[in-house]
Amino acid sequence: MKIKNIIPYVILLNRTSLANIILPSGKEVPKSLLHYFSCQTGNTVCINGNGRSCHYEYISYCESPDIQIEKISKDFDIGNFPPSDFCKLINESCQYINIYVPEISDNDVYDLDQYLSCGYNDSICQYGNYNGCKKVLDKCWGKYPVKDCRNLSETCDNIYKQYNDEVAIFTPDNTRLPKPLTQYFGCLLGDISCKREETKKCLDHYTICNPERQSELIEYINNNDEIDYLEPNDYCDKHKKACEYIMEYNNSFNSRYIYDLEIYECEINTQSCYYGKRSSCRMAYSMCESKYPNDACNKLLSKCNEIDQLYQSYNLLYTPSGAEVPQPLLKYFDIENGETAAKSCLQEYSLYCENRDQTKYINLLSNYDIGDLNYLEFCFVIKEFCGMLNSTSEKESINTFTKKTTLNTSKWQIKTKKLTTKLQTITKKPTITRWQAITKKLTTTRRSFTANKYYSKLFSSKTTSSSKISFTQSSTYLKKRPNYY
Numbered sequence: 001m002k003i004k005n006i007i008p009y010v011i012l013l014n015r016t017s018l019a020n021i022i023l024p025s026g027k028e029v030p031k032s033l034l035h036y037f038s039c040q041t042g043n044t045v046c047i048n049g050n051g052r053s054c055h056y057e058y059i060s061y062c063e064s065p066d067i068q069i070e071k072i073s074k075d076f077d078i079g080n081f082p083p084s085d086f087c088k089l090i091n092e093s094c095q096y097i098n099i100y101v102p103e104i105s106d107n108d109v110y111d112l113d114q115y116l117s118c119g120y121n122d123s124i125c126q127y128g129n130y131n132g133c134k135k136v137l138d139k140c141w142g143k144y145p146v147k148d149c150r151n152l153s154e155t156c157d158n159i160y161k162q163y164n165d166e167v168a169i170f171t172p173d174n175t176r177l178p179k180p181l182t183q184y185f186g187c188l189l190g191d192i193s194c195k196r197e198e199t200k201k202c203l204d205h206y207t208i209c210n211p212e213r214q215s216e217l218i219e220y221i222n223n224n225d226e227i228d229y230l231e232p233n234d235y236c237d238k239h240k241k242a243c244e245y246i247m248e249y250n251n252s253f254n255s256r257y258i259y260d261l262e263i264y265e266c267e268i269n270t271q272s273c274y275y276g277k278r279s280s281c282r283m284a285y286s287m288c289e290s291k292y293p294n295d296a297c298n299k300l301l302s303k304c305n306e307i308d309q310l311y312q313s314y315n316l317l318y319t320p321s322g323a324e325v326p327q328p329l330l331k332y333f334d335i336e337n338g339e340t341a342a343k344s345c346l347q348e349y350s351l352y353c354e355n356r357d358q359t360k361y362i363n364l365l366s367n368y369d370i371g372d373l374n375y376l377e378f379c380f381v382i383k384e385f386c387g388m389l390n391s392t393s394e395k396e397s398i399n400t401f402t403k404k405t406t407l408n409t410s411k412w413q414i415k416t417k418k419l420t421t422k423l424q425t426i427t428k429k430p431t432i433t434r435w436q437a438i439t440k441k442l443t444t445t446r447r448s449f450t451a452n453k454y455y456s457k458l459f460s461s462k463t464t465s466s467s468k469i470s471f472t473q474s475s476t477y478l479k480k481r482p483n484y485y
Contacts, residue, residue, distance in 0.1 A: 021100065023092050030086075032076045033093045040114065041104055042135020045128025047097060054094035062087035108136045109144050112155045130159040134254070141255035142296055146262075153256060169249065171241045178227045178235070181242040185249050188263060190283035193276025195247050196374070200365040202243040203358050209236035243358075247374070257284035258292050261303045274311035281307055319384045326373060329385055338389055345386035353379035 021029040021037055029037065036054045039046035061072055072078060078086040107114075115133045118125035133156040140149040169177045169185055184202045187194035208217050209232075217232050227235055256263065257280070264281050266273035281304040288297040317325040335341035352364045361375050373381060 021096075023089075023096055025092060027089060027092070029093045029096070030076060030078075030089060033090065036093070036097050037100055037102075040129070040132035040136070041102055041108060041139070043128045043132030045124055045131070051094060051097040054090075054097055058087070058090045058094050062090060104136050104139045104143075109140055109148055109152055112152065115155050115159060126159055130156065133159060138255045141259035142293065146260055149256070150260060153260075169245075171245045172248070173241070175238060175241050177238055177242050178230065180224060180226055181239060184242060184246050185251070187251070188276075188280040189251050189253055189257065190280040191276040192247070192279050192374075193272045195249075195276075196272075196365070199243055199246045200362065202239070202246060203362050203365075206236075206239050206243055206358065207362070209239065253284070253287055255292075258288050258296050258300055261299065264303055264307060269310070271311065274307055278304070278307045278311050319381055319388070321380075321384060323373070323377065323381045323384070325381060325385055326378065329382060332385075332389055342386050342389040345382065345389055349379065349382045349386055353382065 021034065023029060033054065036050040039050060061075075072083050072086060076086065081089065115129045118129055133152065137149065137152050137156055140152055169182050171177065181202075184198040187198060207213065208220060214232070217236070221227055221230060221232060221235055230238070264277045266277060281300065285297065285300050285304055288300055317330065319325060329345070332341040332345050335344065352360050356375065356379065364375070364378070
């Protein structure tokens with residue numbers, strides 16, 4: 001009795017036509033065994049099932065005390081093979097099922113219904129179809145039009161959403177997150193800005209766990225079928241862990257990062273968005289060089305360079321430690337008196353950064369686009385920036401710097417000339433002063449002076465005790481910083 005009908009749904013997931021398949025020995029797979037090679041590319045459930053069925057068939061025919069010559073001759077077209085040699089061919093064919101990887105066909109890419117053939121609760125079938133769909137998708141990029149691969153990708157995602165075990169996300173302490181909390185884990189690999197935004201959304205919703213909102217929390221849990229089995233404290237514990245894990249979690253890398261360049265577009269053109277896309281694009285390119293065609297990698301690199309240019313157009317000012325000053329802090333340049341500006345700056349530092357907690361972090365993200373900095377970095381930069389404003393020696397320079405000069409100030413002209421001649425020296429020898437700017441054209445206005453991409457030494461290397469910090473210390477601090485949110 002043949003076993004090929006034991007798993008009927010597996011047999012239905014076949015390829016429309018099967019060419020001759022050559023085994024490693026150089027022999028051809030018998031036509032009567034070709035149905036075992038009919039699975040979708042990458043459908044591990046189907047492939048493993050067919051492999052087991054084939055092996056069982058080999059045992060039933062060939063490992064009996066006496067090889068059943070008449071039965072083999074009746075059920076198989078053995079040609080000129082002696083029964084013992086044909087049994088060896090069956091065994092080799094069965095072992096090759098799990099190794100055989102066919103080229104994808106148009107049917108694999110365009111017949112999307114075949115991937116949605118499982119029952120809603122048939123998780124084993126869904127798992128197989130999902131693996132097959134993803135395997136075909138990996139081979140689709142670069143070979144078929146992007147729009148067709150994108151349609152296939154959406155089909156794979158639909159299976160992914162149905163297959164609960166595959167969707168499950170576990171935190172480092174092995175806590176399985178309820179399905180509603182997985183919505184915060186959809187960012188591109190390496191997109192820090194997206195992760196930060198999702199963290200903000202997660203923490204914002206986490207406020208439902210505040211004691212004064214307990215009735216809302218209970219109602220929310222009871223009305224959600226996917227979490228109604230949880231006690232309020234248990235749900236809040238999982239929610240908190242989810243928010244803390246977003247920045248650490250990374251989705252898996254796939255070929256879409258190489259070929260679908262539209263994923264690196266920003267819906268809203270902000271520094272934060274460009275930073276996130278830039279990080280993701282560069283990470284994808286680092287994985288591209290050794291695995292994908294040069295043409296595809298070069299196109300990706302061009303896209304990364306394009307994003308770099310857009311991102312760098314926002315880079316205006318750096319602190320002595322080399323950290324970029326977020327744009328919202330530049331408002332303090334509009335205050336004529338440096339001491340007043342410093343006090344206002346320190347008040348903001350106190351509001352968001354003293355005794356840091358999740359509530360303050362939510363308020364911070366609600367009011368500011370903090371660019372490429374995380375919570376701890378932003379607090380470090382704002383304190384350092386306030387110290388710069390509080391410097392007596394620099395306070396006078398700030399006033400000069402922020403005013404539009406209408407007179408020919410010879411001292412300023414001499415200063416800008418010295419800056420021009422020292423640009424190369426400064427970039428090669430990072431003797432960090434109390435203030436750095438990125439400059440391309442040295443002018444007397446703050447906005448044009450801080451607009452471009454070369455470091456310039458703007459003020460004297462003399463520092464005051466209120467904001468003294470060495471380049472080595474600050475760099476070490478930033479490198480060793482913990483990953484807060």
